[in-house]
Each structure stands twice: as C-alpha cells, then as structure tokens.
Amino acid sequence: NYRGILNWCVTVTMRVLDGPLFLFQLHRYGILVDPIQVVSLFLKDPYSWPAACLIIVSNVFIMAALYTERRLAVGTISEGTGAFLYCVNLGAILCFPSATVLIVNSMTPVGGVFALGVYTVLLLKLYSYKDVNKWCREIRQAKARPSVHRANGNAVHSHVTYPGNLTHRDMYYFIFAPTLCYELNFPRSPRIRKRFLLRRLLEMLFLMQLQVGLIQQWMVPTVQNSMKPFQVPNHLIWLIFFYWFFHSSMNFVAELMQFGDREFYRDWWNSETVPYFWANWNIPVHKWCLRHFYKPMLRRGVNKLPAQIAVFLLSAFFHEYLVSIPLKMFRLWAFMGMMAQVPLALFVARFLRGNYGNAAVWMSLIIGQPIAVLMYVHDYYVLHYGGVSEARTA
Template identity: 70%
Template sequence: MGDSGAVRPAALRRRATFSAIRSQTLQSSSVGSTEAFRDAVTASSSRELNKLNGSHTTLSRSKHEKRKRGNDHSGRLSCHQQQESLLSSSSSFSNYRGILNWCVIMLVLSNARLFLENLLKYGILVDPIQVLALFVKDPYSWPAGCLVIVSNVFILAALYTERQLSKGSLSEHVGLLVHSFNLSIILSFPAVVVLLVPSVTPVGGVFALGTYTILLLKLYSYKDVNRWCRELSSIKVKTLSRSYSCPSAQHMTGDDQKVCYPGNLTIRDLYYFVFAPTLCYELNFPRSPKIRMSFLLRRLFEMLFLTQLLVGLTQQWMIPIIQSSMKPLEDMDLSRMMERLLRLAVPNHLLWLMFFYWFFHSSLNFIAELLRFGDRQFYKDWWNSETVTYFWQNWNIPVHKWCLRHFYYPLLGKGFSKMVSQSAVFFLSAFFHEYLVSVPLRMFRLWAFMGMMAQLPLAWLVGRFLRGNYGNAAVWISLIIGQPFAVLMYVHDYYVLQNRQEID
C-alpha cells in the first residue's frame, strides 16, 4: 500500500509531463500546418495571377498582331509617297550609265553610217605615200629636220652663258642681253627659213616651228630658275658666315643625290630637261624608281595605232568635206556654208580628241617613262569644265604651269591687275597659235589669233550667265564649232592663194 501510494504521484507527474509535451507537439504541428497551408494558398494564388497575366499578355499580343495585320493591309492599299522625278534637278539620282551607253551607241551608229556613205561615194582614199609628201618635197632634202638639228647651237649657247654667269665672268645685265638675243634668234630664225625656203612643206614647217617654240619656252624657264638660284646664293653669302654651296655634278653619285646650283650646269642636266615632258625647269625633278616595260609598250602601241588612225581618218573623212566646201565659200552661200561647217564639225572634233589622247597621254607618258620623269599630270578633268577659264587651265598643264610661273605671277608682282595679267596670257597664247599656223602656210589672216582673243569675252559671258551643265555645254559647243570654222577659213584662204599663184 505504501508502495502504491508512492508510485502514484510519480506516474501522475509523468502523465502530466507527457500530456504537456503532446499538447505542445500538437500545437506546434498545428502551427506548422497553418503556415504550410498559408504558403500553399499563396503559391496557388500566385499561379492563378500568373495565369491571369499570361492570358492578358496573350490577349494584348493577339490584339497587337491583329492591329499590325490591319496596318499591313493599309500599307498594301497605299502605294504613294512624296518623292521627286528622277530627271528633275531636285532629285538626288545620279546614275545615268544607261543613258551614257545609249549616247555612245548612237554616236557609233551615226558615224558608221557617215563612214559607209563616205566609202560608197569616194572609195578608199588612204595613201601612205601622200603622207610622206606632206613632210618632204624632195627625198634628198630635209630642211625641217636640218632646222631641228641646228637648234642644238642655241641650247649650248644658253648653257655657256649660264656657266659664265655662275663664275661671275658676266654681269647680270650682260647675261640678260645675251639670253634675250639667243631667245630672239630662236623665235625668228626658223620663221625666216620657212618663209624663204620653198622646199619646206607646211607640215614640215609646223614641226620645225613647234620644236623651236618648245625650246624657246624651256630655255626661258632655264634662264629664270638659274637667276633665282644666284639670287638665293647671294642672300646666303650675305647672311651666313660661310656659303653652303653644293659640289659639282661630277662628284655626285646615285640617282637620289640632290643637285644644287651651280652643280646643275652640265650638258647632261640641260639635255635631260630639253627632252623631259615639261616646260618648267627644276634642279631636281621627281623621278620614278624604274622603267615599267609593260607600261612603256602599251603607250608605244597607242602612239603607233593612233598615228595611223589619225592619218587615215584625215585622208578619208576630212579632206573630201574640205574640198567640197570650197565652192560654197567662194559663192558666199551662207546656208551651204553652215551645212559644210556642221558636216566638218564631227570629224574635226573626233580627230582633235584622238590627238589629245595621242599627245598628252600616250606620247608624253612614253617619254616620261623612258626618262623616269615622275610628274605625270599632263592634263586634268577639262571635260568637266563649267567655265572657259577652267578649260584653258586644265587641258594643257605643262603650258599652264609655264604661263603661271614665268608670265602671270611676274606680271602680278610688277603691280598689274589680275584682269590685265590674264589678258596678257591669252595674248601670248594667241600670238603663238598664229605663229604656228600662218608662218608654215606663208599667209597671215589672223584667224587663230582672233579665235584665241575671242576666248576672253566668251569666258566672261559663260562665267557670268551660265552655271553647271549649261556652262559645260557652252564650253563643248565652243570647241566643236570654233575649231572647224577656223580650219575652213584657213583652208579656203590657202586654196585661193595657191590658185592665184598658179594663175599668175
């Protein structure tokens, strides 16, 4: 009994403890289940929200696609927008390659028709023997060639004068007189020979006078550049304690060595300049590294081919038109004269373009490559000229550089205005044009002189009233119409003069 009474309170305490633990466990489990339930409800609600958002996004996307399809349908229904016509000036379109090809094809077809008509009417007129007769009358007499050989005397005279000036044996004033006398003889001597020697043909006279004219411009530049070198040397001597003069050319080795004054006063240096494709002298010309044989052979082939083509077209196309133009010119039939002028304009202009390519591209590049002359800019884009002045500045770069360097800028330095200096340049060019035509033909009509001087008012009119394509068209028209007009005038006057001499 005593033991049972003692055990009962302990059992009761154990039960109470166990019930407390159980109640606490149940309470904790109930709390965990509540939190789990709350998490489950939260997850399910988020899934439902995501589903609702997804369905809403799907609906908005479908509405956007429907709207886009609607816009596509409206774009298909609309086919107009604000834009300019391709041939209008406000359009930015510039690809006219097809039109250019069409012009070339039409030009070839029209000229082919004229050439075929010429063959049917006159037959084959090309005669190489007749070409040789244009240069010499007597196979054993070559007066034009002899004139060219004699020109070496004037070259050596210029070199001797410069050597004496470099040594101080001649004063600057005396040296200027000697150079002036030498240049005057170069200008007048061949003209006198051509006028007085009957065996000189017109073509041979043009060749001899052209050679002497080029030599005149070259030696004038040679004189000026050496004088400038002496002036610079005298300034250095006065301002420096010692003179930095260069050694003579004989002691210089290598192609890259720079020559200074007076080391340039050698026969080799002067004759290199005489044959170089330039009119402006320098002590050190830009040189190419080597001779390109493929380039040289291409230029040689072009020279030979274009020479034959020029001669053949002149005999076959130009001469018959000129001969048929004599009667309208004698009768002063203006309508037929205009028709002959337009007929002559096409072959004359075509031959002029071929001559430009033959001389300024093929021939000058051939000489430059042979001499390793580095400056090959013999012409610029004169075909894009929108003014007459731009044409004369870019179609013959060697002459333009000479005129600027030795004539135009010195006149500006002496106080003359730009207009006066520009007029003087055109006057000088007009003089040499007339010199190269009238003297070989042994008659003076001043057609070439007046044609060159007419470029001044023409340049003012085109520059003042025409712009862009209109100015370029005016330049082309002056080239196409002006040259055959001068050709007809000279041929007519020469024909009349020859017939009068035969009658007399």
C-alpha cells in the first residue's frame, strides 16, 4: 500500500520547479561526478587505514563477551562479576572508538562515521547477547527448556540449546546477521538465491554511486558558493540511502547468510503519526528498543510517556554520537532534531488525522534529518574551508 507516497509526490513536483537551478549548475560547473573520488572519502592516506584497523580491533570486544558468557555458563564467575565485566566491555566499545576518531588525524569524517556505526551496532548486539544468555541461565535454573521463537523461513539447520550456542561460529553469525536482537535459533532460508543476490548487489553499487554523484554535482557547489542549503536535494539523497541500506544491502547480507527474517522496514511512508514512522522505518532498531530498553522500563514501573521520551533520548544520543565525533565538532543538530520529534508527535496526534497526519510526517522528514545532516556538512565546510571560500570571494 503506497497511498502515503502521494504526499511525497507533491514535494517532487516542487523539486521539478528547481530544474532551472540544476541546469544553471550544470552549465556553470560542468559535470562534477567523479567515481574514483569515492575512495578518498575513506582513505586520506592510501597507506593508512585507521577506520579499517579500528573495525578489526572490535574483535577483541566480541571475544571478551563470548568468553565472559562461557565463564558464566559453567559458573566459574558470579552474575555480579559478569555484569561488571560487561559494563567494562560495553563502556569500552562506546569510548574507545570515539577517542580514537578524535585523536587520529588521518581519520576522515566518512571513515569515522563508518567505524562508529559499526561499533554502535556492536554495542547493541552484545547488549542483546548478554540479556538473552542471562534469560537462558534463569530458565535453566528453573529447570525449564528455553523456548524458541521462529519467524518466516524454513528451519533447515540443527536446533541449538543453551549453552551449546556459546561458540565462535554462533557469535560471528549473529554479529554479521542483519538483526540487533539475539536468538539461539534464528529463522533460516533453505538456500541462497543467486539471482536475488546479484540484483541486490547491482542495486547497492548503482545507488551508492547515484548518491555520491548527487552530492558531488549538487551539494558540494551549493555549500561552497552560497548560504542556501535548503535548495539542495538532500531529501532525495536520504530516500536513496534508505532504499540502498534497508532494502538492497540488508537483503543482500540476509540472502548471503540464509537469514530468514527479512522484515527490515514496514510501510513507514503511510505513517499518519510520528510514532508510527519511528516504529516502522527501522525495524531492527525498533525491536531492540522494545525488547531491551522500553519494555524493561515498563516492568520497573515507569509510565509509557516517560519511557517513550527515554527511547527518543537514547536515539538522539546515538545520532549525535555518530555525527559529531567523526566531524570533531559538537553542534547538537542531530540531538535537537530528534528531541523536536516529541512535541511534533503530540501535536500531530492531537490535531491531525488521516491524510493530513501523513502530510505532516512527510514534512517532518523533508525538513528533519536531511537538513540536520546538511547543517553539519555546512558547518564542517565553513570551519575547514571557509578561508578558501572567502579568498575566492575577495
């Protein structure tokens, strides 16, 4: 059901009116698209790969979690000691990469965002790994067999029970699987479809170059030569990124790993309320927040509204973490943009319904995350290249 796309089409019609701007930029600057330049986004020095090295080091934290669980399973350490070791491990996952990105000068902003993104995903995965294994120990102590949740897909692999899941193979399957919530037995597909895999790979390559091409051709000259960032088609780039990541890339990884649960997003484009959008545009993160953050707060007696605001605070923190640290500047655009969703959600739920609510959600998307990202890009350019731009103007 794509009824919500109609509201987006209105904005596309408005973008068509900017056609003369595109033709003007093409006439003035020529074709600026350079596929080879993508490599320089990750590598400032071809002999120094700090982001890649940082990701390789993450294996230390993965192994620390696995061997902590093994000791807990056999009872050589207490639950309290295990909780302490996890606090140290998860705290290091949060602090170590951010400190490295801030200290290492050869780390590019794109490389820093990528490395911190990997560590953020790892943090959420290992937290889920900790919780699920703890639940299994509690069930085992109650002398009950752990239940297994099965989603779509055929169970063609052997059934695993605790503590038989505490293996290197099981751990790394979970680390690479397109999910943040750990299970002892994931739903699995019976085979790898080579045609499906090839289509997703081609989509990934094409859409990646399309995003970079739009940035090179339209965003860079606009930011360099004016203070009118709202004329940039960053919303279109955001939509392309969504399809590239949540549909092409995650389905590619899932098919390669025979991972059966392919529900990475739902019909967020039909959202008539802001909470519906946030609950359906990123299903892996939504499931993690429900399972390991929101519902545990409710069980502790926290009311729904404070728990929902706490979820937004957590999300806002990680949005700011992933953007501000790699750029080495703290503007809080991402944090403020996320927290602005709270009063917006209350307003839409109270005063707008149906198609009007959907239009309000689309407007929040158009002037929300993409503009916040562009503000960071704009400020970064002013800080690092402002002198060059002023010299040219003079």
